[in-house]
Amino acid sequence: MATIKDVAKLAHVSVATVSRVINKKGYVNETTKELVYEAIKELQYVPNELARSLFKKQSRIIGIIVPHLTSYYFAELLEVIEDITVKHNYRMMVCNSQDNKERETKYLQVFQQYNIDGVIMISNTTRIQDYKSLNIPIIAIDHKLTEDVPSVTSNNTMGGRLAAQKLVDCGCKKIIHFRGPSVLLPVQDRTIGFKSVLEKLKIYNFSFDLDFKNPSQEDIQNVVNSNLDCDGIFCDSDIIALNVIQSLKSAGKRVPEDVQVIGFDNIELSRIISPKLTTISQSTAKIGQYAVDTLVKLMNKEPIEKFHVQIDVTLIDRETTKC
């Protein structure tokens, strides 16, 4: 591994000059510049980021905290984030919190040890103080932590509204909302949007809480069985929706003839299964892009316009709804 010294020696200049060349900073004569470039090429020199980071106290690494990797929504988000991150010439250190506070705390220490430049939080932590004490820029996805920590989320209220409106438009009279854990902000917002439409129209509805990672098939079946007159179901994830459709089948109900179903996330599979799932699509592309771009601004100490941004969602009309 060639170092800056090797390059300096080969080019017959000082390390300072080489440094100026590679950083394009300060004056340096065109011809010596050429010399340096040649030496760099010859030695296949690449500057050592660790040394750089040590001096500059920043590492061009950003930390990402996610609750898990195997849910399609998070995976897609991560994919977008990674892509934009490398475009900004940063790298990504991934922390899978597994929704576990201790793992998160441990990782926060790691972040410190590596002089991480910023963090993207997609986690459900409550210990926001721990993050703030790190004193590095943070952006939250899907969680409005506090007023002063920037965040970006889907417009979940809109999602709830769109779903409710669609079911109403297609003639539903009794609607169930199989939602995620109601402690989560996105879930709360979806519920608000959902109820806002239905209550105005005095349409009977209720919400039932499920775990996102492992929605209880049993609970779903029970709720379905004891509400056989229900004709519309809004689910907070496509996975939940698939479980629900399964339960409806077991209960002898046809989709969408007897019961109409709307999911959330627009996962790849929602258009492969049959009947194809009507669902609400979140723009992971926009969320991820905004998150990274904003974080980069924060890391550069540039001002940001808005602290809390919401990204529109769209209803994807497919076969589990009638109209």
Next chain:
Amino acid sequence: MATIKDVAKLAHVSVATVSRVINKKGYVNETTKELVYEAIKELQYVPNELARSLFKKQSRIIGIIVPHLTSYYFAELLEVIEDITVKHNYRMMVCNSQDNKERETKYLQVFQQYNIDGVIMISNTTRIQDYKSLNIPIIAIDHKLTEDVPSVTSNNTMGGRLAAQKLVDCGCKKIIHFRGPSVLLPVQDRTIGFKSVLEKLKIYNFSFDLDFKNPSQEDIQNVVNSNLDCDGIFCDSDIIALNVIQSLKSAGKRVPEDVQVIGFDNIELSRIISPKLTTISQSTAKIGQYAVDTLVKLMNKEPIEKFHVQIDVTLIDRETTKC
């Protein structure tokens, strides 16, 4: 951020002593040790890994190259790998190659710049030489790159065999294999296992290549339509299987009554959809564990027993097969 100097000052000792204490290396008096620990606690000191890494020329970071993040198999693998990685006190830098050589090459440079200690390759690269020239330990998953690069894979031949045997046992007479790209080793092995069983029994069969990431629904439909007498289908992924089942429905075929289907991967959804999918399960847990453990051994310059390891797969018997 407290440094080792601050600790030294507070504990009235030299930095060397502090270093000895935190690294548990060399002699240090019990009572001074206590003093140091107190100072560390008081200042909430954590050693800076960048400085450490710079000196030791190793960073406790391992690089992971994956083709993409949104396929369930890779996500699961990544989840396991992350888990074991942190247990070994390493961190993970993720490179999503997007099956793109240039991205991969760019990341290799990044790996160099950060003195990455080892890499786990789940990618389809052909430029193994680029990796070797990095001169750091590598382990490949799902790809036997060359004889001297350790690898771990599922026993894909076994997978092909199990699937073929199952279909035969359940009475199939004409079997199609919707496989992945036949340039991939796992795909080749599955084909070998699959054919070994069928050819011995002289059962008609053929293989059709598809893309894993975006299997062409159209191609599948065409093949299905022009082989209406086929009664058994083995798919190289559950996603392909779902597509196939969809196409069979369009063609008026019932699963499993008319055509029996077996998938691969045992993704979460395979037991949610209806009929529940019979499939071959790969043990991502074992693969990931072996990969990381072996890489750690290599990084510690410990010997490893076997260079190429295969992990057994299992047939998960569900509803898309008749017996």
Next chain:
DNA sequence: TTGTAAGCGTTATCAC
């Protein structure tokens, strides 16, 4: 048992 000091590969501040 402890401290001094060199060095890891950079960048940035000075002189020249």
Next chain:
DNA sequence: GTGATAACGCTTACAA
């Protein structure tokens, strides 16, 4: 324009 050199925070001979 360019070159010494201190500094970033740490580890490890080597002395004491």
